[in-house]
Amino acid sequence: MENAANSSPHDTLATAMATLKQKIDQWTRLHPNDPATPYPALLLYRQEAPIQLTSYTMEPSLCLIAQGQKRVMLGDEEYFYDKDHYLVSSVDLPLVAQILDASPRDPYMGLTLRLEKKHIAQMMIDNHVVIAKKQAGERGLAVSKVELPIVQALLRLLDLLDTPDDIPVLAPLIQREILYRLLTCEQGPRLRQAAMIDSHSNQIARAIDWLRANYDKAFKVDDLAAYSGMSTSSLHYHFRALTAMSPLQFQKRLRLNEARQRMLMEKKDATTAAFEVGYESPSQFSREYSRLFGAPPSRDIKRLLEASS
Secondary structure (H helix, E strand, O other): OOOHHHOOHHHHHHHHHHHHHHHHHHHHHHOOOOOEOOOOOEEEEEEOOOOOOEEEEEOOEEEEEEEOEEEEEEOOEEEEEEOOEEEEEOOOEEEEEEEOOOOOOOOEEEEEEEOOHHHHHHHHHHOOOOOOOOOOOOOOEEEEEOOHHHHHHHHHHHHHHHOHHHHHHHHHHHHHHHHHHHHOOOOHHHHHHHHOOOOHHHHHHHHHHHHHHOOOOOOOHHHHHHHHOOOHHHHHHHHHHHHOOOHHHHHHHHHHHHHHHHHHHOOOOHHHHHHHOOOOOHHHHHHHHHHHHOOOHHHHHHHHHHHHO
8 A cells, every 4th residue: 555655745635635525524514504613713614505696704714625616706806716726815805605516415615714914914023024025916815726734734723623622722823834834825925915014905904994894884985095094096006906896896795795694684674774784775776786696685585595494
């Protein structure tokens, strides 16, 4: 039998991914419909059928799939990833996503690990990471090829779920290793820029934080620029470069996502939800909702409820 020393890097990665799939499978079978784990930064997912478009705001995170495929939409752009690719977000972003491949026999299985910008900044300080010169604007979302060191670290993190008393001490150390791996790969510049206090990415993150806290309020772009410490033209350019949207389009996505959640979870009717999230015209809300989710509000919510029953 061939030993691990003679295995090719591809075989070693395939074995690690198979082990990751097994661990997620075991955990999610024991905890169905509950992605939470004893380590709050780590979420584990299982889905046994393709799902309709799902809307949510993603915090800075690493997302990896052990089985299946997912489509994520940021503005008008689409990102696809699977077991051979992982997704990283460096700022809070309103996304629309869809699981494409899933069945009871071959369920979708994946994980999300939340990344704290303060931890990235601290690692850069502690390890004297050389900061690249300011770069042209880049999206706050990207897909990369899965690499063995990241999977191996994630496996050790999942192992801790069986010994929860070890999590407070050991999980932060493993997460620190994962941050190091991300900072030293092609995603490093994106994450470093998001953590730098005087970077454009960090200034846009301030604007995003304000929009998330005030999504239901009208605002002037000039005021948002001043709050972020940028000129209006610089805010427009770098906001779109990072998020693929203008600030007003970004706020619209936040409103539509929030309205959908209120209709689905709180049983609000479309008109009530529209007014609560800041729309003044129910007809405009319905048009923009249909454009994003592919159906008018009442039909979309009915479809979601039927799919989950």
